[in-house]
Amino acid sequence: MTETQRETYDPGALEARWQAEWEEGGINSFTASELRSAPNPYYNLMMFPYPSAEGLHVGNIYAFTGADVHGRFQRLQGRDVFEPIGFDAFGIHSENFALKVGTHPMELIPRNVANFTRQLRRIGGMFDWDHTVDTTQPEYYRWTQWLFLQLYKGGLAERKEAPVNWCPSCMTVLANEQVIQGACERCDTGVEQRRIAQWFFRISGYAERLLENLDHIDWSDSTKKAQRNWIGRSEGALLRFPVAGSTPGPDSPQEEGEVVEVFTTRPDTVFGATYMVLAPEHPMVDRFTSPGRRGEVEAYRRRASAMDMVTRQKVEEKEKTGVFTGGYCRNPATGEDVPVWIADYVLMDYGTGAIMAVPGHDERDFEFATAFELPIVRVVNPHGEEGDDPPAEPFMGDGTMVNSDRFDGLPVSEAKEEITAWLQERKLGEARVSYRLHDWCISRQRYWGPPIPIVHCPACGPVPVPEEELPVLLPRVEDFKPDAQGVSPLARVEEWYRTTCPECGEEARRETDVSDTFLDSAWYFLRYPCADRDDVAFDEEITRKWLPVDCYIGGNEHAVLHLLYARFITMALKDLGHLDFEEPFTVFRAHGLIIREGAKMSKSKGNVIIPDRIIEEYGADTFRTYLMFLGPFEEGGDYRDEGIHGPYGFLKRLWETVVPVAELGDRPPDPEVERKLHQTIRKVSEQLPELQYNTSIAAMMEYLNAVRAGGRAAARGEVEPLVVLVAPFAPHLSEELWRRLGHQGSIFQGGNWPEYDPAKAEEKSATIAVQVNGKVRATLTAPVGIAEEEALELARSDENVQRHLDGGEIRRVIYIQDRLLNLVVG
């Protein structure tokens, strides 16, 4: 045994050495001038983590490794890859946890961040630690506040009293996105409605643009679909139902009488609208309520507002409820009076908060009408059917109009247009597009966030804090518990909120709400390259050079929250003249989910993977490689504890194969092995950009097996390129082997990705499957490019093929070059 053979693969020591070398050499970080001058910039972004007390979980590591593999691959191909990481540390998660353990978040968060940083370094990501962000640092949130002011000045932020989702347990307002089936996404408590003055960003005005741009960006399909659904565009009409008894004139109903506006996607069915329903919160409910019904109406409204969202979760089982107001409107098509009800199945949030009910052609209205014995009228017949009797089931399909006066006989699609036009002429309606997307409520009645930089002045109203006075520091407050009344903790800190008006100098009061965490993360990618700048949020020149982000990788759980807000903020900043692009992420890829032994991981099940322990035992390279080997990156995979032996053995064998080569000198590569090498280079080079990591690793394993087949020793030319192919997955090991092969510096400097040579990859002989009537009866080995006749000749001489031909006539021959020959016999 020689000394070199005894030197074993020791990932712990090797990885520590290389991490130190990267650090000292600044291999992964850019200086300010490098950022300006990089010839071939590539911005590789991953979703920054929320630094929990538990430390990085495998899901984080999986995502970061997948993104890092991509970044390293780009770098090996000669790109100047900027790969930053940071911490999304504001918000209710941190705050609730701090409350639970009784430690102030200002102490807790830095501790968690330090631990995360340690772990992030340990997994060997190519992070630029000189350009990191922590959203809770004044140096960062100063610019979050600046961003708010830009939107405010641009008219995109407004304060309005609005019904909001209120979680009585977390004691805070929730965004619609944070309400899951009527319950708080965090604590599962039923969500109530409250009216509070809130700050909103007018994202709904961007709905169409946010929707349209989806056609032009290279994002995971599932993510785009989710955004489309969330935006929820629907075409229809706004129809006006005059209030009965208010004597509307035919020309200008609004002037002479009141109207109720409804949004419908089925204006064609207006002749079948036999009643109306307002949301319980609708402002006109009082107007309709007759004295005799007031008590009932009031009771219903109270009940609805208390349990609104909660009861709505059980749509299926729930019986429709509602109350007649005693009032009537006139159907603008039939001229008949229809009763006005209120019911919680109509949402104040959507459309106009009021509907025309067409029980004949809408399931919900049908159910309601049946329950309360309201009239049902047929206005659409299925194609080929005739009749004008009330349908026994609501009919939503296509058909022809009936009971609709002069529109009878028209198909639904035409009736939609003509009836809308007809009502429009009489100013009783117009075509309208409606969106599900609401304005973004950014106010939070909590402590752990950036104070919204506004001063409320009794004389001047809301006044923005002058930019030069930013940041508005979040004060250290010991008692930061949320308040049951929905008053922000900061509202209890008088010495903090008492201030003077920036405009008139009179005594005034600071806004005591803080902003939503999603605002912090809606722009962080702009900050990274300029994280060292304290004079601007982001530098114009640097931004033009590095953005938009070339590739963004993250979880699809953020498909509609973070990703939509980031797009909106980018568009808004463009409109306000701060950016020259409007889509922040050129490419977005959603990664899959890791499960363990076939089951979802959760703390309660006690089956979470503890990364530190695995890395300690096998090394970061093995852990990374295994995670990427589990399954297709975009689909996720099943982490089985024993499976890690595969990738570990692979890296170990790679070490054992390459180390002797480095020390024992050279000889020419074996031609067969070299062929396989170039085939492998091709596969890996093609698959890595597609994030097909698992099959890339498989190809490399297959190749290493070929190199080592029968215990043969490798030649340098056989393994040196493999060391580079492996580098994105196992960067430390590759660095070490690269150095031992005699190279100076880092493998990641200088575009070392191997060139694929098609000539060398070419096979000399092909294995051709011979089928008789579609069943394989023989395989033959023949020179590549063999002609059909020759292949046929060879096939015929095969005994087994002959037997199956059995003297029958060959009716047809299908020949696929170098692959397959199918003989069809009759």
Place this chain on the structure above:
RNA sequence: GCCGGGGUGGCGAAACGGUAAACGCAGGGGACUUAAAAUCCCCCGGGCUUAGGCCCUUCUGGGUUCGAAUCCCAGCCCCGGCACCA
């Protein structure tokens, strides 16, 4: 209910419409060892067969095709998201 993604060996998974199961885990056998580890070699979907080989097998049922895991239709099941959105 709607929108995504899936159903392939004991397991994780591969397969431009062209030899299903590459790669890996687990398992079995062998070589080398005093022994173990490491390493290397072989086997490893099911059923037949003396051999040569044959039949079956990608959730189910139909279809298109010379040929289907792959395309089309219908259905079942699992995972994720949304959900009275008018």
